[in-house]
Every structure is written in C-alpha cells, then in structure tokens.
Amino acid sequence: EPPAERFEYQAEVNRLMDLIVNSLYSNKEVFLRELISNASDALDKLRFLSVTEPDLLKGGGDLDIRIQTDKDNGIIHIIDSGIGMTRQELVDCLGTIAQSGTAKFSKLLKDSKDAGGDNNLIGQFGVGFYSAFLVADRVVVSTKSPKSDKQYVWQGEANASSYTIQEETDPEKLIPRGTRLSLYLKRDDKGFAVPERIQKLVKNYSQFVSFPIYTWQEKGYTKEVEVDEDPAESKKDGENEKTEVQKKKTKTVVEKYWDWELTNETQPIWLRNPKEVTTEDYNEFYKKTFNEYLDPLASSHFTTEGEVEFRSILYVPAVAPRGKDDIVNSKTKNISLYVKRVFISDDFDGELFPRYLSFVKGVVDSNDLPLNVSREILQESRIVRIMRKRLVRKAFDMILGISMSEDRADYEKFFENFGKHLKLGCIEDRENHKRIAPLLRFFSSQSEDVMISLDEYLENMKPEQKGIYYIASDSVESASNTPFLEKLLEKNFEVLYLVDPIDEVAIQNLESYKEKKFLDISKEDLDLGDKNEEKEKEIKQEYGQTCDWIKKRLGDKVASVQISNRLSSSPCVLVSGKFGWSANMERLMKAQTV
Numbered sequence: 406e407p408p409a410e411r412f413e414y415q416a417e418v419n420r421l422m423d424l425i426v427n428s429l430y431s432n433k434e435v436f437l438r439e440l441i442s443n444a445s446d447a448l449d450k451l452r453f454l455s456v457t458e459p460d461l462l463k464g465g466g467d468l469d470i471r472i473q474t475d476k477d478n479g480i481i482h483i484i485d486s487g488i489g490m491t492r493q494e495l496v497d498c499l500g501t502i503a504q505s506g507t508a509k510f511s512k513l514l515k516d517s518k519d520a521g522g523d524n525n526l527i528g529q530f531g532v533g534f535y536s537a538f539l540v541a542d543r544v545v546v547s548t549k550s551p552k553s554d555k556q557y558v559w560q561g562e563a564n565a566s567s568y569t570i571q572e573e574t575d576p577e578k579l580i581p582r583g584t585r586l587s588l589y590l591k592r593d594d595k596g597f598a599v600p601e602r603i604q605k606l607v608k609n610y611s612q613f614v615s616f617p618i619y620t621w622q623e624k625g626y627t628k629e630v631e632v633d634e635d636p637a638e639s640k641k642d643g644e645n646e647k648t649e650v651q652k653k654k655t656k657t658v659v660e661k662y663w664d665w666e667l668t669n670e671t672q673p674i675w676l677r678n679p680k681e682v683t684t685e686d687y688n689e690f691y692k693k694t695f696n697e698y699l700d701p702l703a704s705s706h707f708t709t710e711g712e713v714e715f716r717s718i719l720y721v722p723a724v725a726p727r728g729k730d731d732i733v734n735s736k737t738k739n740i741s742l743y744v745k746r747v748f749i750s751d752d753f754d755g756e757l758f759p760r761y762l763s764f765v766k767g768v769v770d771s772n773d774l775p776l777n778v779s780r781e782i783l784q785e786s787r788i789v790r791i792m793r794k795r796l797v798r799k800a801f802d803m804i805l806g807i808s809m810s811e812d813r814a815d816y817e818k819f820f821e822n823f824g825k826h827l828k829l830g831c832i833e834d835r836e837n838h839k840r841i842a843p844l845l846r847f848f849s850s851q852s853e854d855v856m857i858s859l860d861e862y863l864e865n866m867k868p869e870q871k872g873i874y875y876i877a878s879d880s881v882e883s884a885s886n887t888p889f890l891e892k893l894l895e896k897n898f899e900v901l902y903l904v905d906p907i908d909e910v911a912i913q914n915l916e917s918y919k920e921k922k923f924l925d926i927s928k929e930d931l932d933l934g935d936k937n938e939e940k941e942k943e944i945k946q947e948y949g950q951t952c953d954w955i956k957k958r959l960g961d962k963v964a965s966v967q968i969s970n971r972l973s974s975s976p977c978v979l980v981s982g983k984f985g986w987s988a989n990m991e992r993l994m995k996a997q998t999v
C-alpha cells in the first residue's frame with residue numbers, strides 16, 4: 406500500500422477554519438449547502454468541458470449527486486460524478502485559499518466585524534469546503550479526475566494543521582469519476598446523519614441545484630400476507646356466524662427497504678411556468694445564484710419567441726454593491742448565460758447588457774446559440790444582438806414598473822442606488838434615451854425635498870415657458886440661492902436643480918424631453934419670452950458707458966459686461982457664455998484636474 410503523504414495547510418487556511426467554526430457555530434447546517442454547491446460546481450465544470458471533449462463523460466454514468474447517511478456510525482457521504490480532482494488539485498484546492506468563496510468569506514467577516522458583526526448575514530454567504538469541519542472531526546475526500554488514472558484520498562481532521570494524501574486502495578470505494586466526500590461527525594453533531602434531516606436540509610438549501618440530488622431513504626410498501634386465524638378472535642366474532650365456512654385471514658404488513666430518492670426539483674426555475682413560481686421562489690433563487698443576502702427590489706421572468714427564442718429572469722437588486730464606486734466596472738458577472746440549460750459563462754463585457762445596466766442581474770437561457778459559444782462568437786452574433794436588445798427593453802420595463810409602484814419610496818430607493826447608472830446611460834446609449842429619460846428624477850425650485858420626474862415637470866409647465874429650465878449646482882441649497890432664479894421664480898416657472906455632478910452632462914446629452922428643450926438658466930442667451938426691444942435699446946444706451954467702464958476695470962477676468970433683464974432684486978450676476986462651460990462644469994473640470 407502506498408504510504409500517505411503529509412502536507413501542511415497554507416497558514417491562512419488554519420486561520421480561516423477557526424473563523425468559520427467560531428462565527429458560524431450557531432448556523433452549522435450550512436455545511437451541507439456548501440458541499441452540495443461544490444458537487445454541483447464540479448458537475449457543471451464537467452458538463453461544460455464535455456461539450457468539446459465528449460470523452461470526459463465516458464463510463465461515468467449520470468451526472469448527479471448522492472447523499473448517504475450512516476446513522477449508527479454518524480457518517481455522511483456526499484458523492485458526485487463531477488470533474489473530480491487530480492492529486493495536485495487536491496493540494497491546490499483543499500490546502501490553500503486560492504478560491505473565491507472562502508476568500509470572499511474571510512473578507513466579509515472582516516468587514517462585518519468592523520461594522521459591528523452580523524452572524525446571520527455571514528451565514529448567507531458561501532464559506533466553502535472548510536465548513537465541513539463545522540460538524541465533522543474528520544473529513545475524507547476520495548476523488549478521481551478524468552485527467553488522472555488514479556484515485557486519491559485526502560484526509561483532514563478538525564483543529565489539525567496538516568492533512569494527508571494517498572492513493573485510494575479500497576476497491577469498494579473506487580469510482581469511475583467524481584468525488585466521494587465522507588464526514589465523520591463530531592459527537593454532538595451525529596444527529597445530522599439522519600435521512601429525514603438530510604432530506605429536509607436538501608429541500609431547504611439546494612432546491613435550485615440543477616442536477617438531481619438523491620438521498621438514501623428507507624422506504625416501505627404495504628403488502629397483504631395470509632395469516633392463520635387467531636383462535637381467540639375467531640371465537641369472539643364467530644358467535645353469530647357459526648355456520649360460515651372457515652376462511653383464511655389476511656393481514657397488511659409494511660415491507661421495509663432502502664433506496665435512492667430524488668430530493669430536489671431539477672427543473673431550473675426559469676423553465677417553469679411563471680404562474681407556478683412564487684415571489685419567494687424567485688427571491689431565493691436570486692439570493693442563492695448571486696450570493697446576495699437581501700431580497701431583490703423587482704424581478705421579471707419572461708420568454709421571448711420569434712426570431713430568437715430565449716428565457717430569462719432579470720432582477721433589480723435592493724442595494725448597489727458595496728464599495729464599488731466605479732459604476733462602469735465591466736466585469737460584474739451580472740448575467741449568467743446558459744445554452745440549452747448548460748451554464749456557459751457569466752463573464753461578459755457588455756455583449757449581453759450595456760455596461761451602464763450592469764447592476765441588473767439575471768439568467769438567460771437560449772436554445773439558439775451553439776454550446777461551445779466563445780467570446781468572439783458572442784461579439785459578432787446577430788442572435789446575441791437581438792437578445793441584448795430584448796433584454797435591455799425588459800430591464801427598462803422592470804424599472805418602469807418600480808417607478809409606478811404605489812409606494813413612492815420604492816423608486817426613491819432604486820434611484821438613490823442606481824440613478825447614476827441611468828444618467829450614464831444618457832451619455833452612452835443614445836438609442837434608449839426615450840426609455841431612460843422618464844426614469845430620471847431631480848429636485849426643483851418647487852420640490853426641494855422630493856425628487857420629481859420630467860413628466861411631473863411637464864405637467865407643471867406654464868404655457869409661455871420656452872423649455873425645461875435647469876440650474877446645475879453642487880447642492881439644493883446653493884441652487885436655490887442663485888440670482889439666476891429670481892426672474893423665473895417671479896414668473897412661477899419651475900427650475901430643475903441638477904445637483905449630482907453627472908446630471909448636467911446627462912441632460913446635455915438628452916437635449917430635450919418630449920420636444921421640450923432643456924435650458925440652462927445660467928447661460929447668457931436665456932430667453933424668458935419677455936423681451937421689450939424698445940426699452941432694452943434705451944437702457945443699453947443709457948448704461949453703455951457704465952458697462953465699458955466696468956469691463957475696463959475687470960479686464961480679462963470677464964469676457965463681456967452686458968445689460969440684462971434677468972434679475973429682479975440682485976444688482977448683477979455672473980453668467981456663462983453661450984458656448985462656454987457652465988459655472989458648474991467649470992467647477993467639475995477644475996476638481997478633475999487637481
């Protein structure tokens with residue numbers, strides 16, 4: 406028998422195991438979710454690779470997950486027929502923290518400790534393989550990769566700083582492909598090795614795993630067996646029926662046996678009939694798939710037919726991702742693409758969704774793309790272009806739906822989180838201006854506390870107004886104090902306050918809304934429709950010299966000094982040239998170059 410070789414864990418692994426055990430102590434049962442999700446990932450990898458290398462599937466049977474419990478000895482076996490691990494992969498994957506889930510967990514744990522700590526929140530995140538030690542003293546992983554002709558056994562113990570790897574020699578444990586993971590439960594946790602308990606946990610945690618999960622269950626069927634008549638009883642009932650011919654009696658007994666039982670629903674949620682899926686189902690799927698802990702703000706489940714057929718579920722998250730100021734971050738993994746139910750990729754760069762909408766999350770499943778679809782194909786495919794168009798339209802419908810919610814707070818919350826993205830859309834996506842503009846919100850001279858929509862602005866517009874007036878500034882307060890407003894307030898014209906740095910550029914890109922032009926009230930050519938040419942001429946003549954004198958005194962500091970009819974109580978105002986930057990833009994540009 407080849408000897409077991411001993412390895413030390415990477416130092417971080419020890420620390421992480423401590424963290425997991427200490428912070429998740431009250432939420433131990435997540436171990437099963439983690440291990441099933443690893444099995445499912447391994448099956449996904451295999452299915453994906455087998456598209457181009459069909460040989461990988463050879464002789465390995467069905468793609469499934471099986472969980473067997475040994476109640477008497479307190480052991481749980483989780484067996485998958487996935488991609489398995491080579492000897493080197495065992496070292497790399499189970500001896501170091503190179504992997505996403507666990508690394509993310511330790512970061513989250515740190516963040517949440519800094520923020521006061523919230524164990525419940527932590528429990529919702531992927532914590533990975535080491536969660537096995539929440540319930541097990543000893544973990545044995547016997548695994549066979551199709552890349553290797555040998556099967557290897559990894560063994561680790563709770564609170565140990567090393568693990569061993571050796572070749573599998575037990576013929577009973579040899580598998581054609583995949584991984585067989587055995588948990589030798591701690592004394593107090595042996596209760597997990599009960600078929601009913603495992604069944605319940607699988608149903609709770611893993612209902613959206615797209616491979617069948619079988620659990621080993623005791624079953625029974627009833628059968629009729631003939632029994633000899635009980636003499637005592639026959640006497641009792643026999644009283645009135647003495648004449649009847651004696652007949653054989655039968656009795657119903659339950660015959661017990663053990664068998665695999667399908668425990669999860671394998672139909673992916675997006676293939677189900679939307680009428681049969683509850684909001685809770687959608688929310689659960691969302692949280693599980695995107696590693697979120699809050700319910701989404703909205704979801705949309707649809708099928709498109711015609712030129713290109715696909716099914717999709719899209720979501721608007723409740724909050725923007727933490728610590729991500731860079732909203733154009735293109736690698737958000739927000740959309741998972743499936744082709745004929747096979748997961749292809751979630752690594753897109755604007756092919757399926759414009760970058761400014763990358764906060765929308767979802768799954769898309771199409772039968773019309775080739776399984777071995779590559780980035781290049783995606784970029785050039787006409788099908789993908791059509792899909793993208795439809796997805797964008799649906800995303801806007803969903804957002805519009807939130808804006809029409811009876812509870813105004815819903816949309817306020819949305820806009821607070823994702824308003825910037827929409828404004829970026831004004832700049833990047835001319836084609837969808839008509840869809841974006843109604844979703845924008847601004848403060849205004851008549852609504853300084855609650856943001857209004859452009860439609861609300863239009864409703865409130867005076868007939869003599871030339872357009873939609875706005876002033877860009879750094880706050881509602883400073884906007885409301887600007888002298889440019891005086892005349893407009895006098896006429897009761899509403900003025901939008903653009904107080905988000907990106908607002909002004911967004912509005913300039915839109916140019917107009919429902920045929921009303923956006924007009925910057927700080928520009929010199931502002932026409933309020935009350936010009937009196939005669940009188941202006943007169944005044945200009947009278948004060949012409951005064952203006953010349955002021956201009957001389959100020960020199961290069963101003964471009965010109967002019968008589969204006971825009972003020973009612975302030976003596977003078979600084980305005981921007983018609984073609985120049987507004988004062989606000991000037992301020993922003995300055996801030997950028999410093």
Ligand code: ADP
Pocket residue numbers: 439443444446447485487488489490498499504505506507531532533534535583584
């Ligand atoms: P994550 O799943 O986030 O990558 P885990 O700690 O859960 O992190 O798992 C670490 C790695 O171990 C996985 O990325 C995978 O490479 C490997 N692994 C774990 N379980 C299995 C399995 N059942 N089959 C194949 N590989 C596995």
Ligand code: MG
Pocket residue numbers: 439442443506531533534
């Ligand atoms: Mg994992």
